[in-house]
Amino acid sequence: MIEPSGSHNFPILYSLQNCPYAMRARLALLLSEQTIIIRAITLKNKPLAMLEASPKGTVPVLILADGTVLEESIDIMHWALKQNDPNSLLAQAQPDTHQAIIALIQRGDDQFKHPLEQYRAAKRYHRDTELKWRQQCEMFIQELEQRLTDNGFFIGNSISLADYAFIPFLRQFGRVDRKWFATAPYPKVKVWLSTQLQSKLYARMMKKHQLWSQEEQCCLL
């Protein structure tokens, strides 16, 4: 943790440790080597300052030095990589590749997230819909397996924003029923996921920050 003295001009990120959207935002902010004040919160106790900036009340929220508020994880990822993109995650992408990356992320958010939530809830509450929802999720997982087989990564033959955007969601999927996932017929997805989860970047992104309270100083990401 860096001491935040004189840090008042840095952007502020309201974040939740295990929220997949906040996780993907933190990944992009780390990848872009941005210095950010991080305010770790809980959903049960959303800070007024966050709600004033973003009344919709979801995390992540990034408040830029000029007061601009970014309240969608994908917008935060884009902003970060527009500031600095040392791994050419955006810069290398041709316009049509870029479109494909955005389209895949959007489709994942639209078509995978809901069945994933239902699958997690079915498992947690021992509902008999667990298999149905897992199979719904698997339709998207099968596509990702095929993409990894064809290209090595989700879009094209190098890691892109799409890969990073999905890490937290695939992690959730793999953790619902670890025993089943260990034997599931998705070898490429499993290797891809375990590589990402074992990376130094992932460990840095998951570093725990003390919950923010207005009297206390914040940490920097």
Ligand SMILES: N[C@@H](CCC(=O)N[C@@H](CS)C(=O)NCC(=O)O)C(=O)O
């Ligand atoms: N579309 C938003 C979704 C963010 C989102 O739904 N975050 C959840 C936590 S993982 C949240 O803040 N929910 C608000 C609540 O449950 O009160 C994004 O991509 O940033």
